[in-house]
Amino acid sequence: MAVAEVHSLGRIPRKRVDKFAERRTELAEAAFVTLAELGYARTSLREIAQNSAFTHGVLHYYFTDKVDLIICCVRLYKARCVTRYDRIIAEAGSYDSLCDGFLDALAATMRDEAQLHRLWYDLRAQALYEPGLRVDILDIDHSLEAMIWRVLDRFAEVTGVATPIPSALAYATFDGLFQQCLLQYLAGDDWAVTRMVANARLTLEALYRGETETRRGS
Amino acid sequence: MAVAEVHSLGRIPRKRVDKFAERRTELAEAAFVTLAELGYARTSLREIAQNSAFTHGVLHYYFTDKVDLIICCVRLYKARCVTRYDRIIAEAGSYDSLCDGFLDALAATMRDEAQLHRLWYDLRAQALYEPGLRVDILDIDHSLEAMIWRVLDRFAEVTGVATPIPSALAYATFDGLFQQCLLQYLAGDDWAVTRMVANARLTLEALYRGETETRRGS
Amino acid sequence: MAVAEVHSLGRIPRKRVDKFAERRTELAEAAFVTLAELGYARTSLREIAQNSAFTHGVLHYYFTDKVDLIICCVRLYKARCVTRYDRIIAEAGSYDSLCDGFLDALAATMRDEAQLHRLWYDLRAQALYEPGLRVDILDIDHSLEAMIWRVLDRFAEVTGVATPIPSALAYATFDGLFQQCLLQYLAGDDWAVTRMVANARLTLEALYRGETETRRGS
Amino acid sequence: MAVAEVHSLGRIPRKRVDKFAERRTELAEAAFVTLAELGYARTSLREIAQNSAFTHGVLHYYFTDKVDLIICCVRLYKARCVTRYDRIIAEAGSYDSLCDGFLDALAATMRDEAQLHRLWYDLRAQALYEPGLRVDILDIDHSLEAMIWRVLDRFAEVTGVATPIPSALAYATFDGLFQQCLLQYLAGDDWAVTRMVANARLTLEALYRGETETRRGS
DNA sequence: CATGAATGAGCCTTCATTCAT
DNA sequence: CATGAATGAAGGCTCATTCAT
Numbered sequence A, B, C, D: 001m002a003v004a005e006v007h008s009l010g011r012i013p014r015k016r017v018d019k020f021a022e023r024r025t026e027l028a029e030a031a032f033v034t035l036a037e038l039g040y041a042r043t044s045l046r047e048i049a050q051n052s053a054f055t056h057g058v059l060h061y062y063f064t065d066k067v068d069l070i071i072c073c074v075r076l077y078k079a080r081c082v083t084r085y086d087r088i089i090a091e092a093g094s095y096d097s098l099c100d101g102f103l104d105a106l107a108a109t110m111r112d113e114a115q116l117h118r119l120w121y122d123l124r125a126q127a128l129y130e131p132g133l134r135v136d137i138l139d140i141d142h143s144l145e146a147m148i149w150r151v152l153d154r155f156a157e158v159t160g161v162a163t164p165i166p167s168a169l170a171y172a173t174f175d176g177l178f179q180q181c182l183l184q185y186l187a188g189d190d191w192a193v194t195r196m197v198a199n200a201r202l203t204l205e206a207l208y209r210g211e212t213e214t215r216r217g218s
Numbered sequence E: 001c002a003t004g005a006a007t008g009a010g011c012c013t014t015c016a017t018t019c020a021t
Numbered sequence F: 001c002a003t004g005a006a007t008g009a010a011g012g013c014t015c016a017t018t019c020a021t
Helices: A003-008 A014-038 A045-050 A056-062 A066-081 A086-091 A095-112 A114-127 A131-159 A167-186 A192-208 B003-008 B014-038 B045-050 B056-062 B066-081 B086-091 B095-112 B114-127 B131-159 B167-186 B192-208 C003-008 C014-038 C045-050 C056-062 C066-081 C086-091 C095-112 C114-127 C131-159 C167-186 C192-208 D003-008 D014-038 D045-050 D056-062 D066-081 D086-091 D095-112 D114-127 D131-159 D167-186 D192-208
Strands: none
Touching: A014 A045, A014 A056, A014 A066, A014 A114, A045 A056, A045 A066, A066 A114, A066 A131, A086 A095, A086 A131, A095 A114, A095 A131, A095 A167, A095 A192, A114 A131, A114 A167, A114 B114, A131 A167, A131 A192, A131 B167, A167 A192, A167 B131, A167 B167, A167 B192, A192 B167, B014 B045, B014 B056, B014 B066, B014 B114, B045 B056, B045 B066, B066 B114, B066 B131, B086 B095, B086 B131, B095 B114, B095 B131, B095 B167, B095 B192, B114 B131, B114 B167, B131 B167, B131 B192, B167 B192, C014 C045, C014 C056, C014 C066, C014 C114, C045 C056, C045 C066, C066 C114, C066 C131, C086 C095, C086 C131, C095 C114, C095 C131, C095 C167, C095 C192, C114 C131, C114 C167, C114 D114, C131 C167, C131 C192, C131 D167, C167 C192, C167 D131, C167 D167, C167 D192, C192 D167, D014 D045, D014 D056, D014 D066, D014 D114, D045 D056, D045 D066, D066 D114, D066 D131, D086 D095, D086 D131, D095 D114, D095 D131, D095 D167, D095 D192, D114 D131, D114 D167, D131 D167, D131 D192, D167 D192
């Protein structure tokens, strides 16, 4: 029996469940370090254990298997990312300040948390192969879409222009840009972030300013 | 010495080099089958050998290691995908026929070659971790961007409207949509392709028709 | 000090010893379920705990180790099996009714308690390797031999024919037949029980009727 | 791919198949040592490798899994045991010499190959739980039954008395006796072999001499 | 040129056991 | 008394890689 399954029985006292969940989070947090560095396929539970204060036995005690652990990690990611822009949204009062705030945050995220997002794209790719990951990955994907939509909603509020595209398309665009930038950035392209920001700004202006004049270029 | 390195020495007679390269292509072709089915991490050289007419030893003879083989496979992918829409472009004479042709082809690609593109996204994710893959992946990425741009250029030609966004942004958008759809499609969402097509059409109309009226929805 | 050893010290008040032994029996009873289903080698203490109302810790509290627990289980088995045919013996008054009663019981045992006897043969095989099990297994074996002998003694009484073979040989024969049948029965051979009964009847008739005519067959 | 599966493809040249099978036998032979000493459940592939000249990798190279290896071992056992009494049968010309030859061989087998037979009973017990083992075990069981029957057929020939019981019953009896003796013998009971021989002789006499006078005893 | 036998590091997982509470 | 968290040895198995032929 894996104790990891116990917490779903319902007969276990509240306190224990909490403690159990806490420990899982703690372990997932520790696993994150290695996972972000090596990626899904190259990370072994032993490696995770070695890079943390835990034994590899304890990982198996708290998680039924590797996928269970990874999913738990991914949920952490979700909780972490999903509110990233909310403060900016709340504070900014004009299109310009909102735009600057959002784009600055975008750039900062790329620069400060490239590893974390690299893991996210890795896991989303693995979900294409592992059905067991799909539900959770799709769930997070929707949360991220909602997060982007909250930003755009604020733009709409501030500008008085209803966002003219569905949230899925908006998310696809910003996600596409971010992912494109990430690879270039990791490959050492110093201008990648700048280009991403420029393209994001372009997108926002097309949406809320109706400006569409540009020249071709990447 | 690994014979695999021979072909870059330049002192080997032309004929031998060609034969060597041919053999590599042949092997890579065979590897593709397994790779597309299982993905990067889950594919072993043994598995590739078993699913083909070749022995497991010959793979190591022609490729220095696994990454070498995968890169060779990826180059095949490039050759295969990069001209996909060119015929449509050439044939279509009006905005509507171009639009329909492109969007039909997009949907067909999703439905017929989901596996192949799943592999592409997997490999691009691996490139985030394996520097050895990056150059080739980025190269293909640029080819794909160029491919999309050729499509949009034709739209510009047909409509007389200069494409108002840079190619990188255009690629990011369509790539984002395609990738979003792929996961949903593989997860069994029957409407995913329809939604992707709708969003792609929306994007095209916004670019070349200036129409922006929509309601929110996914 | 393991509390498990306490009950043999003799200085502990009677009441506590009883309670301790009771608890062991209770636990062994619970372990039986899992043990019969999975067999000796495939049963872990965790599994036993999970399939019962007890925690995995308490098993180690009451038993010094796995073998200690299994031996306790085996003792339960003994108590359960050893009187199986006694009622039939007492009730039957003629050779025919005795024969029918015994053979019916034999067949019923095979059909209803195959799992339990499968465990018995498993444990007896383990005793070939684990000296710690031998004493108890041999003890049960003798009890079973005595059980068979009581049956045959009743045959002798009813027919007036002294049983012409030693009890060890009699036990070996019936045990051999039973074991042979068990494997075939579990392998899905529907006629196995019928054949066993036929061979057992043949044996009884040879012993008490002097009939020996048969044709070869299995 | 496990090369172990290759030999069933049919396209592999005769010579290679033979070599492959030879190597399997060689490895199985080596595995036997450890297996006989420790029994099925306690034997690990690593242990087998350590007690032999092979690496544990080579075991996995030639056998698809543990069961495959064990079955191969068991087949060796079969080949080894099944002709054990054939020479005796051929040589003995009278009931007495046949009887002495057979019983001597029985006793010698017990004394010289106790370990080997201990493994047999262990595996047969495991077959009660592992369906994957059943076919092979039943196959061997039938071979052993046939072996016993050949012995009895010779008795019939020599004495002119048709064997009055089916081969299954005969096998069950001798097998029961042998197994009974084996446990006692391994438990240090010095008279166990003597008793087994006495009971076997008794059985033979009952079958071919019609003598049935005995006193109770074990 | 090509083969496939052999290696051994490494992976995920299971488990009996220990021990602080 | 009883719990269950934690440990770490061990197990079956996979795999890239090496190398003799």
